[in-house]
Amino acid sequence: MDAAGLPGKYVFVVTYGRSGSTLVQNLLNAIPGYCIRGENAGALMRLFRAWRATDQKWPDFARQPAPPSTSESAWYGAELFNADSYAKALARVFVEQILQPPPGTRVCGFKEIRWRQAGNLFPEQMDFIHRAFPDVKVIINTRNLADVAASAWWANQPAETVIAELSQTEALFASYQARYPDRTITLRYDDYNANPDGLRPLFEFLEEPFDRDRVEDVLRVRLNHMKRSES
Numbered sequence: 001m002d003a004a005g006l007p008g009k010y011v012f013v014v015t016y017g018r019s020g021s022t023l024v025q026n027l028l029n030a031i032p033g034y035c036i037r038g039e040n041a042g043a044l045m046r047l048f049r050a051w052r053a054t055d056q057k058w059p060d061f062a063r064q065p066a067p068p069s070t071s072e073s074a075w076y077g078a079e080l081f082n083a084d085s086y087a088k089a090l091a092r093v094f095v096e097q098i099l100q101p102p103p104g105t106r107v108c109g110f111k112e113i114r115w116r117q118a119g120n121l122f123p124e125q126m127d128f129i130h131r132a133f134p135d136v137k138v139i140i141n142t143r144n145l146a147d148v149a150a151s152a153w154w155a156n157q158p159a160e161t162v163i164a165e166l167s168q169t170e171a172l173f174a175s176y177q178a179r180y181p182d183r184t185i186t187l188r189y190d191d192y193n194a195n196p197d198g199l200r201p202l203f204e205f206l207e208e209p210f211d212r213d214r215v216e217d218v219l220r221v222r223l224n225h226m227k228r229s230e231s
Contacts, residue, residue, distance in 0.1 A: 002074040003169040005103075006095050006101070006103055007035075007095070007105050007106055007107055007108040008106065008134055008135060008136040009106060009108075009134065009137075009160070010105040010107065010108055010109045010134065010136045010137070011034075011036060011107055011108075011109040011112075011136075011137050011138075011139060011206070012030060012110065012113030012129060012136065012137075012138050012139070013025060013028075013036070013061075013109070013110070013112065013138075013139045013141055014111070014112070014115050014120070014126075014138055014139065014140045014141070014173060015111065015112075015113055015115070015141035016113050016115075016116060016166055017113045017146060017148075017152070017153070018148050018151040018152050019113070019141050019142060019143040019147065019152070020088065020141060020143055020188055020189035020190075020193060021111045021113065021141045022038070022111070022220070023189070023193070023218070023219075024111065024139060024141050024162055024187065025111045026218050027202075027215065027218050028109075028201065028212050030081040030217070030218050031107070031206075031208055033104065033105060033106035033107060033109070033146055034105070034106075034108075035099070035101040035102060035105040035106045035108050035109075036098050036107075036108070036109050036110060036111060037053065037098075037108075037109070037110040038110065038111060039110070039111065039112050039113060039114070039217065040098055040110060041114065042114040042115075042117060043050075043094070043098060044094060044112075044125075044129070045114070045117065045118055045125060046180065047090045047091075047117075047123075048092065048121075048125045048129075050129045050158075051083065051086055051087050051090055051128060051129070051132070052089070052124070053083045054083045054086055055083040059111045060146045072221070084131065087128060087131050087132040088132055089132050089215060090134035091170070092133060095108065100225070102194060107206075111141075115169075115173075116165075116166075116168075116172065120174065122172050123175070123176055124177070126138065127151065130183065131190075136183065137183060137184075137185075137205065137206065138183055138184045138185075139184075139185055139187060139202070139205075140173045140177060140184060140185070140187070141175075141188075141189065142170055142186060142187070142188050143166065143174070143185050143188065143189035143190060144189075144190050145162070145163045145166050145170075146163065147190075148157070148162065148163075148166060149162040149163055149166075155164060173186070185201065185202060187199075187201075187202060192219075193219070194219060196212050196215040196216050196219060197212075199215055
């Protein structure tokens with residue numbers, strides 16, 4: 001934890017709907033000291049956009065050159081913007097007011113299915129997360145797209161449309177992981193569902209001990225839930 005008592009490490013689950021991400025959430029929360037919240041309707045994306053307006057590298061931010069601006073300047077005080085500290089302040093408010101980790105949490109985060117809505121801004125959004133939060137790791141969760149297309153609300157759309165759209169999303173995720181392989185890991189639902197050993201790479205990535213019995217317990221509960229849904 002930091003000086004304010006907030007967690008010093010963060011894990012974010014990046015995925016799309018019906019990928020098995022709630023199972024990943026449950027698996028992470030079974031690790032002592034972890035608090036991985038559920039979806040928040042893309043709230044962090046909105047904070048990213050607020051921060052983006054203050055980052056001088058974006059062309060829509062007309063930072064005034066030296067000398068400092070005067071009260072007659074249309075952008076009076078813009079040279080005082082501190083994008084880095086602003087990013088960290090936004091992250092702190094997000095943790096305190098949205099994630100609200102309980103006492104004793106050493107690793108916090110959330111899973112979200114709305115990352116693809118960022119479109120071409122996805123890489124910059126992820127860079128913002130790494131800039132704003134300390135010691136971040138990203139879990140990309142995927143699933144056989146034919147199975148996704150046949151699941152829940154996706155089944156209301158043509159399967160080929162869903163598969164094409166989510167293929168583009170997975171390509172976006174893969175491109176980011178290729179740039180930052182040390183920050184990210186990709187899990188495939190089909191590899192770990194009902195197979196505890198398929199999750200060993202995840203625990204190695206997180207630098208956490210692999211407790212096979214605990215993982216089996218989580219998978220067993222999830223499987224029973226799936227059976228109830230089918231019935």
